[in-house]
Amino acid sequence: MNATIAIKQLCQGHKPEWPANASSLNFAQSLDNSSAISKSFRPDFIVPTKAQLKRKSLSDSATTSAPTLSSEEESIYFCGNSLGLQPKAVGQHLNAYLKTWGSIAVGGHFTQLENSPLTPYQDLAAECARKMSHMVGASPSEVVAMNTLTINLHLMMAAFYKPTEKKHKIMCEWRPFPSDWYAIESQIEWHGLDPKKSMLLVEPDDRYLMTTENIIRLIDENAHELALILLPGIQYYSGQLLDISTITAHAHKRGITIGWDLAHAAGNVELRLHDWNIDFACWCTYKYMNAGAGAVAGAFVHSKHGDNGHYKGLKGWYGHDKSSRFLMDNKFVPTPGAQGFQCSNPSIVDLTCLLGTLSVFERTSMAELRSRSLLLTAYAEHLLTQIASRNIKGGSFPFEIITPSDPRYRGAQLSVLLPEEVFEDASAALEANGVVCDKRKPGIIRVAPVPMYNTFDDVCRFMQIFEEALQPRTQACGQTIQEEKVIEARL
Numbered sequence: 264m265n266a267t268i269a270i271k272q273l274c275q276g277h278k279p280e281w282p283a284n285a286s287s288l289n290f291a292q293s294l295d296n297s298s299a300i301s302k303s304f305r306p307d308f309i310v311p312t313k314a315q316l317k318r319k320s321l322s323d324s325a326t327t328s329a330p331t332l333s334s335e336e337e338s339i340y341f342c343g344n345s346l347g348l349q350p351k352a353v354g355q356h357l358n359a360y361l362k363t364w365g366s367i368a369v370g371g372h373f374t375q376l377e378n379s380p381l382t383p384y385q386d387l388a389a390e391c392a393r394k395m396s397h398m399v400g401a402s403p404s405e406v407v408a409m410n411t412l413t414i415n416l417h418l419m420m421a422a423f424y425k426p427t428e429k430k431h432k433i434m435c436e437w438r439p440f441p442s443d444w445y446a447i448e449s450q451i452e453w454h455g456l457d458p459k460k461s462m463l464l465v466e467p468d469d470r471y472l473m474t475t476e477n478i479i480r481l482i483d484e485n486a487h488e489l490a491l492i493l494l495p496g497i498q499y500y501s502g503q504l505l506d507i508s509t510i511t512a513h514a515h516k517r518g519i520t521i522g523w524d525l526a527h528a529a530g531n532v533e534l535r536l537h538d539w540n541i542d543f544a545c546w547c548t549y550k551y552m553n554a555g556a557g558a559v560a561g562a563f564v565h566s567k568h569g570d571n572g573h574y575k576g577l578k579g580w581y582g583h584d585k586s587s588r589f590l591m592d593n594k595f596v597p598t599p600g601a602q603g604f605q606c607s608n609p610s611i612v613d614l615t616c617l618l619g620t621l622s623v624f625e626r627t628s629m630a631e632l633r634s635r636s637l638l639l640t641a642y643a644e645h646l647l648t649q650i651a652s653r654n655i656k657g658g659s660f661p662f663e664i665i666t667p668s669d670p671r672y673r674g675a676q677l678s679v680l681l682p683e684e685v686f687e688d689a690s691a692a693l694e695a696n697g698v699v700c701d702k703r704k705p706g707i708i709r710v711a712p713v714p715m716y717n718t719f720d721d722v723c724r725f726m727q728i729f730e731e732a733l734q735p736r737t738q739a740c741g742q743t744i745q746e747e748k749v750i751e752a753r754l
Contacts, residue, residue: 266299273637291723301631313697338697343713347553356619387614394621400535404600415545422575434492486517496528502666502676531674559613564601579606636714646726692732
């Protein structure tokens with residue numbers, strides 16, 4: 264198989280031709296060894312072993328692994344869309360922080376130590392913004408590392424959602440992640456409005472996917488009432504990547520401010536936030552950016568909104584310009600750009616973790632990662648399709664992939680929908696075999712081979728375990744679980 268040609272086909276929305284031996288470990292390993300595919304950074308990450316996943320104690324000698332599993336065998340981790348694996352550089356950066364804090368204490372805010380990967384604390388947020396900016400297609404002044412995702416959504420809506428009697432609606436997706444729903448709902452209520460009247464939901468055209476055409480139609484039909492549009496770059500449940508540039512351009516054509524929640528897109532797909540003229544965007548860094556659980560989040564504010572003459576944000580001490588911040592005269596001078604939207608001084612521990620993982624991203628590019636991801640995800644889709652075809656029962660497939668089949672409209676995630684009576688058993692079987700995937704009810708197992716550290720070998724081994732997990736199990740009483748109801752698949 265020519266990997267270079269296959270990637271070009273995927274970039275154009277076409278399926279590559281897979282060889283007859285595509286499901287073999289030998290073929291998977293040949294892709295991992297191919298010079299035509301950008302390399303995996305797996306050696307730079309800590310991949311838990313199967314034994315460690317069962318750990319009940321921090322002691323390395325304490326394991327409760329099943330005797331059939333090798334304690335040294337690495338797990339298959341396909342959950343980077345929920346929490347990315349730990350880069351080894353994070354521990355090194357944290358050690359530098361602890362040494363700095365322990366030796367020069369408060370001096371760490373202003374002192375650059377030799378041989379340290381850290382900048383002085385007061386410059387750390389700006390350094391993280393600089394290193395994140397190329398990942399989202401922005402200038403450093405348009406990016407800020409601050410707070411967490413939901414707080415940043417609140418801050419952005421406080422700045423950009425200005426409802427009037429006629430224009431008061433916020434357009435959002437049909438099934439936003441609960442935190443997004445709560446943020447939008449509470450912002451509407453904050454203005455004394457009724458969410459039932461001021462939330463315009465984009466329903467899917469079929470059961471799960473939202474088409475660009477439908478979104479544009481809704482914008483046109485409701486332009487006279489829309490005060491803001493807030494949509495996901497990638498929908499968390501289906502894994503659909505929306506056409507961000509086209510939708511943004513149409514919103515602006517109708518004079519509507521538009522923001523994007525990029526929680527599942529940042530670090531996953533290529534973004535060009537400045538060129539697409541997006542008003543604002545927010546994202547977390549603990550998923551594809553691998554900065555650790557609850558890590559500091561990122562936000563983008565286009566340069567047209569972020570200069571001193573058009574400051575829109577809530578004022579806070581760390582949003583004050585660095586050159587006069589310590590005058591303490593209570594005369595607010597906003598930092599130019601997105602960093603003027605900061606309120607409190609940030610957690611240096613969180614920024615240190617983010618800086619550690621960004622040091623790995625500096626050795627590659629989103630274009631290279633995206634190319635690798637396209638082929639990795641297409642390989643997973645191909646093997647899942649084969650499994651479905653081999654396990655047809657009653658004329659129907661045993662599961663459905665609800666993520667778009669067109670590779671241009673998805674990231675690293677494939678959402679596999681299982682019947683409820685199979686869902687829990689299959690999930691338990693994966694866990695028992697050292698596979699970490701993400702469950703989202705109803706019935707979805709989110710399979711996310713992350714290009715930064717997952718391999719084609721991971722994908723191949725996962726499929727062998729997954730197919731076995733689909734088989735009916737015998738209950739303790741000796742009876743076989745009733746054959747699962749099957750659903751129409753769109754593979």
